[in-house]
Amino acid sequence: MIAWTHQGEPRQAQWRSESGAPVPRRVVTADDTLAADTAFRMAAEGTGLLWEGDFQNARHLLQALMRRAERKPRKAAARSAQKLAVATAAEAFHLHRQAQAQRARVLAAILIPLEGDYSIALRRAPDWRQACTEAWGPATGERSVATLRELLGLLGAHEWRKKGVEVPALGAAPLNRIHPHYGVFSPVRGEYVDLIANTPLPSKELAFDIGVGTGVLSAVLARRGVQRMVATDQDPRALACARDNLQRLGVLPRVELLQADLFPPGRAPLVVCNPPWLPARANSPIEHAVYDEGSRMLRGFLTGLADHLEPGGEGWLILSDLAEHLGLRPRDQLLVWIAEAGLVVRGRHDVKPRHAKAAEAGDALHAARAAEVTSLWRLGAAAAAPSAPSA
Known part of the structure; x- marks a missing residue:
């Protein structure tokens, strides 16, 4: 289960993670007022951002996190380049996967609450119930939380399944x-x-x-x-x-x-x-x-x-x-x-x-x-x- 506080009241829901990722160590509510730089810093620290704002703004924030995750400070980029320059092929592969995992952890910070029928009760939220049902099976009536990135993966899989x-x-x-x-x-x-x-x-x-x-x-x-x-x-x-x-x-x-x-x-x-x-x-x-x-x-x-x-x-x-x-x-x-x-x-x-x-x-x-x-x-x-x- 994942737990958080909403307007001073404790809440909890089922945690969904296909990758088996643990529940974030700390969960705070977030909305359209959250600045991208602040969100990135919190995500890098392992804080989950449970979204309560406009759904489309959550997607814009995810894109902003992607841009920041791909940018490296000059010194960090230089250190990475030095490591890769002397790395064996196997070491380069493991460094590549390590960087991918770190990026994935940051991008998994934006959390979306789902109702018991897989609907999303946020402003301008799409109806992704069919995609969720295909991935997770019939809804059980229990509220849950998943990362926005995982939900986008569900949608992509749903489109692949339709188109072939x-x-x-x-x-x-x-x-x-x-x-x-x-x-x-x-x-x-x-x-x-x-x-x-x-x-x-x-x-x-x-x-x-x-x-x-x-x-x-x-x-x-x-x-x-x-x-x-x-x-x-x-x-x-x-x-x-x-x-x-x-x-x-x-x-x-x-x-x-x-x-x-x-x-x-x-x-x-x-x-x-x-x-x-x-x-x-x-x-x-x-x-x-x-x-x-x-x-x-x-x-x-x-x-x-x-x-x-x-x-x-x-x-x-x-x-x-x-x-x-x-x-x-x-x-x-x-x-x-x-x-x-x-x-x-x-x-x-x-x-x-x-x-x-x-x-x-x-x-x-x-x-x-x-x-x-x-x-x-x-x-x-x-x-x-x-x-x-x-x-």
């Missing part, structure tokens, strides 16, 4: 859109989907999709003629999202969805997995699609793959080498894990990323992103293949 993401590998419009739900990573990086769409299939009888997410890879395999699939995920949101997308695309009858950590029971001639690519700790649920602390999912997939492949079957591992360029996981380590799991590399298909940051010279991780390659590793059980091409 075009996936050319699924064929011609209009039946080529994936509609991501809140908290489920959107397939905006199409290069890994293209790898699944273009690599020769070892069989069209059965495939396992490990970590189904939005369902995009299951949909692509179904469109390629795979007759039956079993798709797993441990996140109920992802399973609901995948079900919705597979139903929209008309392939749900061929896909069995299971809540499971990694593999379903049994074996298949094709097992596909697109694990998070970076071995670092996630700071929010949606970041679990990008960050895999200790390479837990990657190692779990490799360790269990041989026991879930039919004789002669293939495991398709979709993995970027960004972690290698950032100094977080060397290529030799991946090859050792493959060998220790009793697997061999039957082949590898590579593609360069096409996303905007790969060409953005001002990005803090530009050098690593510019060198990045996304690969589909074709893996087989060692006993089922007489030799392995060089990786």
Whole structure:
């Protein structure tokens, strides 16, 4: 619960935070009279600003905080530049994430009270009840408080869900859109989907999709003629999202969805997995699609793959080498894990990323992103293949 005082009266409400952030140490009410510089100082000190003014002015204040968070005093900027100049790639990555986390804490200072039906009882407040319901489920009648930044994220997810993401590998419009739900990573990086769409299939009888997410890879395999699939995920949101997308695309009858950590029971001639690519700790649920602390999912997939492949079957591992360029996981380590799991590399298909940051010279991780390659590793059980091409 989060507590504050309103006109001398104590109040409290349910605290909502998808990132698992704790309740602010101190909460004060704020309105249109609060100056941006004062708000920034209070936010930097960890004070939550429970908004009681005009809603649109709260949005303007958030933009002002963003500008101030991006500006650094000259001495602080010089110190940061010196650190980055001598940092290794891994150190630069961790400094970048640390700066992102600090910025996020400041921008999370503006708090919005929600009524029991998710409505916002502030002047000029929009009606975001549908977006809140999609993210949090039906309203329970209990008042709550969330950060303005998180509410804007809910709205963005709601718009993505309505509009969808075009996936050319699924064929011609209009039946080529994936509609991501809140908290489920959107397939905006199409290069890994293209790898699944273009690599020769070892069989069209059965495939396992490990970590189904939005369902995009299951949909692509179904469109390629795979007759039956079993798709797993441990996140109920992802399973609901995948079900919705597979139903929209008309392939749900061929896909069995299971809540499971990694593999379903049994074996298949094709097992596909697109694990998070970076071995670092996630700071929010949606970041679990990008960050895999200790390479837990990657190692779990490799360790269990041989026991879930039919004789002669293939495991398709979709993995970027960004972690290698950032100094977080060397290529030799991946090859050792493959060998220790009793697997061999039957082949590898590579593609360069096409996303905007790969060409953005001002990005803090530009050098690593510019060198990045996304690969589909074709893996087989060692006993089922007489030799392995060089990786």
